Amino acid sequence: MTQLKKSFPYLVSVLAAFLIVGILLWALKFNPLKAYETILFTSFRTPNGFIQTLLKWIPLTLTALAFTVPLSSGKFNIGAEGQLLVGAIGAAAMGIIGKDLPMPVLLPLVIVAGTLAGAFWGLISAWLLYQFNINEILSTVLLNFISFALVDYVATGPWRDPAAGHPTTIQIGQGGFLPMLVSNPPLHSGIILAIIVAAAVYYFTSKTTAGYELVVTGANPRASKVHGIDIRKMFLFSMVIGAAAAGLAGAIEVAGVHHRLIEGLHSNFATLGMIIGLMARGKNSAVPFVAFFIAILEVGGSAMQRTIMVPVQIVLIAEALILIFILLSDIIKRRQK
Amino acid sequence: MEQDNILTMHQVCKSFDKVVALDEVNFELKPKEILGLLGGNGAGKTTLMNILYGLYKADSGSIVLKDQAVTILSPRDALNHGIGMVHQHFLQINNYTVLENIILGSKVSQPLTSNYTAEAAKIKQLCERFGLDINLSDRVETLPMGTRQKVEILKALYRGVHILILDEPTTNLIPQEVDSLFETLKIMVKEGLSIVFITHKLREVLSICDRITVLREGKNVISLTRKDASDEMLVRAMVGDNMDLDKSIMFTDRDKSGSAITKKETLRLEGVSKVNQQKIQELTDISLTINAGEILGVAGVAGNGQRELAEVVMGIQPVSAGKLIFNERDITSLSTKERIAQGFVYIPEDRLADGFLNKASVAHNLILGYHNLEPYSRKGIINWKNVNESSRKMITEYNIKTTGPGEIGGNLSGGNIQRVMIARAFSQPSTLMVAHNPTRGLDIPSMDFVYQKLLQHAAIGASALLLSEDLDELLLICDRIAVMYRGKVVGILPKEKFEKYEIGRLMSGYELESK
Numbered sequence: 001m002t003q004l005k006k007s008f009p010y011l012v013s014v015l016a017a018f019l020i021v022g023i024l025l026w027a028l029k030f031n032p033l034k035a036y037e038t039i040l041f042t043s044f045r046t047p048n049g050f051i052q053t054l055l056k057w058i059p060l061t062l063t064a065l066a067f068t069v070p071l072s073s074g075k076f077n078i079g080a081e082g083q084l085l086v087g088a089i090g091a092a093a094m095g096i097i098g099k100d101l102p103m104p105v106l107l108p109l110v111i112v113a114g115t116l117a118g119a120f121w122g123l124i125s126a127w128l129l130y131q132f133n134i135n136e137i138l139s140t141v142l143l144n145f146i147s148f149a150l151v152d153y154v155a156t157g158p159w160r161d162p163a164a165g166h167p168t169t170i171q172i173g174q175g176g177f178l179p180m181l182v183s184n185p186p187l188h189s190g191i192i193l194a195i196i197v198a199a200a201v202y203y204f205t206s207k208t209t210a211g212y213e214l215v216v217t218g219a220n221p222r223a224s225k226v227h228g229i230d231i232r233k234m235f236l237f238s239m240v241i242g243a244a245a246a247g248l249a250g251a252i253e254v255a256g257v258h259h260r261l262i263e264g265l266h267s268n269f270a271t272l273g274m275i276i277g278l279m280a281r282g283k284n285s286a287v288p289f290v291a292f293f294i295a296i297l298e299v300g301g302s303a304m305q306r307t308i309m310v311p312v313q314i315v316l317i318a319e320a321l322i323l324i325f326i327l328l329s330d331i332i333k334r335r336q337k
Numbered sequence: 338m339e340q341d342n343i344l345t346m347h348q349v350c351k352s353f354d355k356v357v358a359l360d361e362v363n364f365e366l367k368p369k370e371i372l373g374l375l376g377g378n379g380a381g382k383t384t385l386m387n388i389l390y391g392l393y394k395a396d397s398g399s400i401v402l403k404d405q406a407v408t409i410l411s412p413r414d415a416l417n418h419g420i421g422m423v424h425q426h427f428l429q430i431n432n433y434t435v436l437e438n439i440i441l442g443s444k445v446s447q448p449l450t451s452n453y454t455a456e457a458a459k460i461k462q463l464c465e466r467f468g469l470d471i472n473l474s475d476r477v478e479t480l481p482m483g484t485r486q487k488v489e490i491l492k493a494l495y496r497g498v499h500i501l502i503l504d505e506p507t508t509n510l511i512p513q514e515v516d517s518l519f520e521t522l523k524i525m526v527k528e529g530l531s532i533v534f535i536t537h538k539l540r541e542v543l544s545i546c547d548r549i550t551v552l553r554e555g556k557n558v559i560s561l562t563r564k565d566a567s568d569e570m571l572v573r574a575m576v577g578d579n580m581d582l583d584k585s586i587m588f589t590d591r592d593k594s595g596s597a598i599t600k601k602e603t604l605r606l607e608g609v610s611k612v613n614q615q616k617i618q619e620l621t622d623i624s625l626t627i628n629a630g631e632i633l634g635v636a637g638v639a640g641n642g643q644r645e646l647a648e649v650v651m652g653i654q655p656v657s658a659g660k661l662i663f664n665e666r667d668i669t670s671l672s673t674k675e676r677i678a679q680g681f682v683y684i685p686e687d688r689l690a691d692g693f694l695n696k697a698s699v700a701h702n703l704i705l706g707y708h709n710l711e712p713y714s715r716k717g718i719i720n721w722k723n724v725n726e727s728s729r730k731m732i733t734e735y736n737i738k739t740t741g742p743g744e745i746g747g748n749l750s751g752g753n754i755q756r757v758m759i760a761r762a763f764s765q766p767s768t769l770m771v772a773h774n775p776t777r778g779l780d781i782p783s784m785d786f787v788y789q790k791l792l793q794h795a796a797i798g799a800s801a802l803l804l805s806e807d808l809d810e811l812l813l814i815c816d817r818i819a820v821m822y823r824g825k826v827v828g829i830l831p832k833e834k835f836e837k838y839e840i841g842r843l844m845s846g847y848e849l850e851s852k
Binding site: 207209215226 | 672673685691696701709
């Protein structure tokens with residue numbers, strides 16, 4: 001009963017968002033029912049659709065965790081985009097430099113290099129916060145811009161692939177490719193990494209004392225400090241862990257999908273990650289599920305564009321509306337008290 | 338009978354969510370009397386008067402003023418009917434003068450100028466009539482608490498009230514100021530006003546009130562004149578039948594011969610000073626010792642450095658100069674965490690900011706600071722089964738009203754949040770407890786429970802630093818009392834020399850000013 005009661009606002013939010021989108025589609029002279037059907041069922045109709053959904057789910061889950069883990073301690077990491085890109089740069093660089101290494105050596109190196117590079121990018125903001133109390137929202141956002149320039153620099157520099165018409169590096173060594181779990185349609189093994197990370201984050205925040213300290217810091221930093229918790233260390237730590245997750249997402253995009261660094265590879269994962277994090281109300285354990293739902297919408301949205309020519313932005317509107325309604329439901333709940 | 342009353346409230350009910358705050362409460366006030374509205378925290382006294390003053394709306398019930406039913410929907414209505422209220426926290430603008438504070442929000446004779454001669458004359462007249470000695474051009478922030486309260490009373494008189502409600506008016510006053518307040522109240526009654534005096538202090542009621550009404554858990558218990566009232570009757574009425582008065586600390590004369598104080602020193606502060614980031618001197622050259630088994634009280638008007646002292650002892654804020662010696666070891670540079678590991682425990686004053694996690698569960702709250710200890714955790718892994726089990730035990734022992742360890746802290750009421758903090762503090766063996774206003778917001782049996790716990794804690798040889806604004810509380814259970822004024826310790830009195838007025842004199846900085 002309580003479970004049903006809890007999920008009620010979510011259900012209503014989704015329904016209301018779809019209703020509004022439906023009206024919009026109808027006004028644009030599309031068939032809303034057909035659009036709904038495409039959005040919701042593409043993922044489950046064909047093996048390809050399902051695997052596409054899983055492939056979206058990987059970076060979405062990781063970038064959402066990049067947002068929610070720092071949020072557990074009360075800090076806002078808006079820089080998952082930059083951390084993902086720097087992670088991708090790190091992974092590509094390692095894959096190109098060590099391109100002749102055998103897979104058992106190169107693959108772990110690529111993944112670790114990407115993760116550490118992302119963590120380092122987050123560490124800059126975290127350290128500025130720790131040392132000088134510089135607002136992390138500002139520093140993470142600003143570092144995003146620097147990361148775009150860095151990608152351009154690397155993708156147009158000595159490693160540039162002259163055959164490509166778009167800023168792109170040459171391919172990383174074969175040993176750095178993530179092995180495929182299913183070859184046709186292709187599903188790479190990055191999904192295992194994402195599942196492990198999501199499970200580890202859940203275990204860490206709910207079962208360990210360090211995770212407890214993280215959560216209570218987020219609940220009331222001042223009271224946590226009064227009771228002996230080093231909250232500044234918690235801020236630093238959570239920011240770096242979050243950034244590492246984003247870096248891993250970048251590494252997986254390189255090692256699993258593109259096999260090279262491509263400008264624009266970050267797509268809108270980080271923004272969606274934040275939306276997912278907010279829909280999950282910052283709850284790490286809910287992130288994988290919300291991410292899966294958003295992945296369905298994303299895949300369905302692309303399919304809708306292809307089959308019935310509805311612009312894919314409609315799905316973004318739907319996602320934004322769902323979030324707005326969920327946040328509204330909080331306010332309504334508070335008013336009722 | 339009814340004609341005698343200047344004010345009658347009939348069958349007033351009020352609920353907040355599911356909590357019934359007032360259950361068919363009746364209330365009568367006669368002309369020219371001081372009525373004591375007595376009860377512990379959560380009894381509904383303030384709620385009832387807030388309804389009368391228009392701050393809350395009653396769910397049902399009626400108000401009859403001089404034989405006429407009235408509806409009061411806002412403080413403005415209340416003032417129009419001649420009802421005024423002085424709150425526990427003064428509603429004053431610190432950097433305004435007394436005059437400006439008094440006329441603020443009322444109509445003035447020359448609205449386009451700042452010429453308030455007419456108003457000042459009227460207020461001076463009131464001062465004379467009621468024997469209030471206040472300089473109208475003083476800024477209120479420079480005034481002592483007792484005078485600021487008189488400004489508040491004057492504010493109500495200026496608006497022509499004939500019924501004045503005072504909510505726990507003696508809370509922040511030193512004994513001398515309390516006496517002076519009582520004198521004023523007597524004059525006011527002589528001049529024709531009726532006064533409602535809300536309090537939880539028995540002695541005050543018996544010394545000033547003509548009639549006494551006792552509330553408990555939102556219900557009328559008794560109403561009687563002072564002649565008919567006895568200590569015992571009122572105590573029983575306030576606490577109910579469930580409390581064992583023979584075991585209580587508050588209502589029995591305690592035999593101190595069994596005291597466990599030894600000569601062994603637990604904590605010593607040597608010349609501790611603290612200057613904050615704004616370069617304001619918060620603590621000046623404080624030297625204190627606390628022995629094993631001793632409860633050292635710290636008295637003072639709120640905001641004279643008590644909080645800073647507590648936080649310096651706990652290592653939450655660093656000292657600017659001086660040393661802290663704990664069991665003959667210099668601990669000045671130890672972190673809060675390290676001090677907790679040494680057996681320091683802290684009950685902070687500001688429970689919502691410093692002591693409680695609104696957004697986490699009751700269980701999270703109950704283990705805060707001790708989460709690294711067995712049985713709560715082992716090798717960095719929390720054992721939630723043990724945590725929940727201990728939480729349930731604490732919930733029962735400390736009478737915390739909650740649905741269980743998993744409930745979100747923010748759902749708890751103030752008194753229950755305080756109980757969570759008390760339970761947490763006493764859940765671990767400790768060598769030094771720093772408690773700042775630990776009984777704030779608790780009902781009488783719970784207050785007594787805290788005193789019993791503190792004394793048991795002392796009896797096994799542990800020490801306590803009890804900072805409190807409630808002088809009666811300090812006099813009741815402390816072995817010595819240090820008095821703070823403007824960040825200094827201006828006197829330390831041993832138990833033989835406990836004397837209310839002497840402490841009050843120190844609290845007001847008399848010693849210091851006269852030098």
